[in-house]
Amino acid sequence: MTVRARLDEIADIGRDPVRGGYSRHLLDDADLALRAWFHRSAAELGLDVERDGNGNLWAWWGAQGPDAVATGSHLDSVPGGGAYDGPLGVASAFEAVAQLQASGWTPARPIAVVAFSEEEGSRFGLPCLGTRLMVGAVPAVTVRALADGDGRTIDDVWSAAGWDPRGIGPDPDRVARLGAFVELHVEQGRDLEDRGAPLGTASAIIPHGRWRLTIDGEGNHAGTTPIADRRDPVVALAAVVTAARATAVAAGPSARATVGRLAVTPNGTNVIASRVEAWLDIRAATDDAVRAQLAATIARAEEGVVAEGCTLSVAEESFSPRVDFDEALTARIGDVLGGVPTIPTGAGHDAGIVAPYVPTAMIFVRNPTGVSHAAGEAARDEDGEAGAAGLAAVLRDLAGRS
Structure with missing residues (x-):
């Protein structure tokens, strides 16, 4: 399969006929359909899926254990958002694993494909909800009282989905199992396009x-x-x-x-x-x-x-606050990718929440329009495939050789 084919599988989920683009919010119909797609994609690759207490999805290649390498992004959107912000990282992660499996390689360290919950914060107002809860950056009691535009609390929607809201909160054991996190994301700007570079890495997220x-x-x-x-x-x-x-x-x-x-x-x-x-x-x-x-x-x-x-x-x-990504990991990834530009970003990401607790880096895929959080967001198919191939090479390097 290709990254394009994987994105095409979800291209009709959550289309917004009024705003254009996509509206996909935590535990709405679109989000539930995307979660089902995540499960199917993982099953096709023989990965074991679990949902943690904060609604984050994890697809494991290899038994869960210490020093795991995680990669992925999120599946939700802003109202009327683009097709790539978030889903590109998840689709690329699955494609990278598929390419590694097809080559006959198996990891020496466990690899996890992850889709974090409510990165945009569009339903409950708190961005990076799943990662903030996981690392303990926000009190669970505060989050459980948050309400959406219809007055429904997170406890309400968790229970309606059949989830136990008592599981919401810090997950230090999970964080401790992570040896590295690499988030691939479409660039939200035109820096790489202006440089003529299909891929790049992130130096920092401005506050x-x-x-x-x-x-x-x-x-x-x-x-x-x-x-x-x-x-x-x-x-x-x-x-x-x-x-x-x-x-x-x-x-x-x-x-x-x-x-x-x-x-x-x-x-x-x-x-x-x-x-x-x-x-x-x-x-x-x-x-x-x-x-x-x-x-x-x-x-x-x-x-x-x-x-x-x-x-x-x-x-x-x-x-x-400002986040500076792990310099050694970023440099290592840059070397694997053949020497790519390293640029700051003004957009927030789950990687920025995870970075103070786990060595973290980001890979950007060029955006020819520079538009993001809107229907005009774009990525060339060849750049998307280059991103997945590059991510596969990074995972091979970080997860060791068997």
């Missing part, structure tokens, strides 16, 4: 955070309320959005600020809103730079919010 901003005003009638008497949180929102952009521009070319999600109450055409919730994503070169950018954004936004007679509250939903 980023997500904050929920709540703007409270006064609901009223759109036709009878004079402009001077309004306390409109949507108008105040405009001040927040422009403050975020202006602050990021002032902070320099490495700064990022995005307001991409809104919830307006009551969300009526002829109603002045009473509340707006907005989610702010900030990224910058250092942890301190992200915090400073947030503080400057809120200070600037407050002026417009107060001028409209509204109030603003800020709640942190997640913060991911």
